[in-house]
Amino acid sequence: MVIVYESKTGFTKKYAEMLADKTKLKLYHIKDISKISAEEEVVFLGWIKVGKIQGLNKLHKYNLKAVCGSGTAPCSKDNREAVIKRNNIKDIPFFYLRGGCLPVKDLKGIDKILMVIFLKILKSRKEKDEETEEVIAGLENGFNGVEEKNLEPILKWLNI
């Protein structure tokens, strides 16, 4: 079994490295996917962009055994189920990993535009609960939700 990951700003990479360290499994960036044989079992970690796990579409021809998605949304049952549905994950386990984000001012290109729109939508809500306020502050100032303990469910699944 090997670990493959896709990461834009480094939070998912950090999880992939921690997982490789704990499991001693070989780690590949998605750009090196062609080095892996079609039979090799793969655990994939990708960052979530507007609900879609980035890089997952490159795994079709591979022996995918589990998927992890890293996003800034809080870890809730509803959020997990929405990601599973949106990414059409069937018959294999999905693990949600709380990632992190750079301050919106440090994002670039389309990612920045999308995030500015998302922030505007959140800020325009008349009634903002504590969680929404927290998400707004996190996106504006950046935050790092990467914690080793978040890998526990996948380590348990891997029997480690």
Ligand SMILES: Cc1cc2nc3c(=O)[nH]c(=O)nc-3n(C[C@H](O)[C@H](O)[C@H](O)COP(=O)(O)O)c2cc1C
């Ligand atoms: C344009 C954009 C869209 C995003 N969409 C989502 C999303 O739909 N759900 C979510 O939980 N996080 C979303 N995020 C947050 C990223 O998934 C999160 O920051 C992730 O941990 C980044 O991983 P990376 O550092 O490996 O690239 C989005 C971030 C950007 C920039």
